[in-house]
Amino acid sequence: MGKRMMVVAETKDGKLRQVSLEALHAAYTLKEEGDEIIAVLPGHGLDAPARELAGHVEGRVITLDHPDLKTYSAEAYYLAFSRLLDEDQPDLVLLGHTAVGRDLAPQLAARLDAGQISDVTALEITDEGALFTRPLFAGKAFEKKRLTGSRGVVTLRPNNLPPAGPVASPAEIVPAGDTVSGTPLQTVIRDIVRKTTGKVDLTEAKVVVSGGRGVKSADGFKPLEELAEVLQGAVGASRGACDAGYCDYALQIGQTGKVVTPELYIACGISGAIQHLAGMSQSRIIIAINKDPEAPIFKIADYGIVGDLFEVVPLLTREFKQTLS
Numbered sequence: 358m359g360k361r362m363m364v365v366a367e368t369k370d371g372k373l374r375q376v377s378l379e380a381l382h383a384a385y386t387l388k389e390e391g392d393e394i395i396a397v398l399p400g401h402g403l404d405a406p407a408r409e410l411a412g413h414v415e416g417r418v419i420t421l422d423h424p425d426l427k428t429y430s431a432e433a434y435y436l437a438f439s440r441l442l443d444e445d446q447p448d449l450v451l452l453g454h455t456a457v458g459r460d461l462a463p464q465l466a467a468r469l470d471a472g473q474i475s476d477v478t479a480l481e482i483t484d485e486g487a488l489f490t491r492p493l494f495a496g497k498a499f500e501k502k503r504l505t506g507s508r509g510v511v512t513l514r515p516n517n518l519p520p521a522g523p524v525a526s527p528a529e530i531v532p533a534g535d536t537v538s539g540t541p542l543q544t545v546i547r548d549i550v551r552k553t554t555g556k557v558d559l560t561e562a563k564v565v566v567s568g569g570r571g572v573k574s575a576d577g578f579k580p581l582e583e584l585a586e587v588l589q590g591a592v593g594a595s596r597g598a599c600d601a602g603y604c605d606y607a608l609q610i611g612q613t614g615k616v617v618t619p620e621l622y623i624a625c626g627i628s629g630a631i632q633h634l635a636g637m638s639q640s641r642i643i644i645a646i647n648k649d650p651e652a653p654i655f656k657i658a659d660y661g662i663v664g665d666l667f668e669v670v671p672l673l674t675r676e677f678k679q680t681l682s
């Protein structure tokens with residue numbers, strides 16, 4: 358009998374997250390003859406995202422739909438997944454390395470008594486089995502790991518694998534029984550108060566325009582926001598800019614902020630401290646704009662522009678606007 362792989366999908370603002378399709382792609386890459394793929398979608402009001410997910414799955418989509426699962430809570434999600442794991446006994450569980458995935462994965466691994474590999478950026482099939490690549494020391498090195506036991510839980514860094522494409526016949530959507538009601542929860546999330554209302558999710562954005570202390574003020578972010586809008590990207594920041602009060606900490610990228618891997622990262626007025634690089638060095642193409650030609654950011658940049666960001670960024674915005682219109 359083949360392996361059973363379970364992909365735990367996620368929604369954000371009622372929409373399926375792109376990283377869920379990337380996790381599905383990983384499952385298809387690892388799939389061998391006789392293996393089964395199950396996608397599980399937890400949340401509330403899941404009709405639309407479940408249909409979208411089913412369009413990419415050859416097998417089954419299980420929905421865990423309950424009001425207490427609308428917003429992630431470790432307790433409610435653990436309850437919801439426990440029975441499912443006990444019944445389905447997956448050999449491998451794949452999740453996005455998101456805030457939810459990072460919290461949920463070790464709980465699932467403990468429940469399954471499985472090994473766990475986190476923050477995977479690449480995978481390959483070898484004679485020894487699947488090898489998972491993950492960064493070490495804030496992205497300064499990489500290690501390749503494999504699961505030695507019969508069970509594993511793996512989280513995948515967003516934007517590193519391609520998303521799974523559509524399938525010819527969508528999967529059947531099977532609602533799971535209610536595993537949440539009946540067990541009183543110790544904590545319940547009543548409301549989420551958003552600090553920012555960014556149009557594009559920073560961790561999934563294909564383009565990130567980031568500002569550092571060099572933007573000099575909150576107003577200094579405006580040209581960056583305009584460039585991000587033209588490129589349909591998101592705005593990020595260094596901790597230097599956050600500490601200076603130029604922007605919200607929700608934008609911070611780096612070791613103690615968000616990790617992003619966009620196709621294009623434009624660093625404006627950021628020196629390139631190791632702690633910042635930890636959050637963006639895996640971006641596909643990095644453009645650095647800095648008036649100091651010795652700034653360390655140029656060492657990892659694919660393209661470097663030595664100049665004043667307040668001159669260079671509006672020029673880029675104008676050029677991209679013309680090219681893309």
Ligand code: FAD
Nearest residue numbers: 569570571595596597611612613614626628632633648666
């Ligand atoms: P600076 O280092 O001050 O650089 C500003 C740059 O702007 C300079 O290179 C300057 O030449 C350039 N500049 C100035 N004016 C202009 C202009 N008009 N046009 C173009 N360029 C201009 N940092 C993070 O970013 N993320 C983290 O998660 C993070 N975590 C940390 C965790 C720990 C434990 C510690 C100790 C530090 C952490 N830091 C983090 C802080 C990090 O070490 C740096 O202090 C920070 O990244 C510096 O931010 P910056 O590059 O914006 O500022």
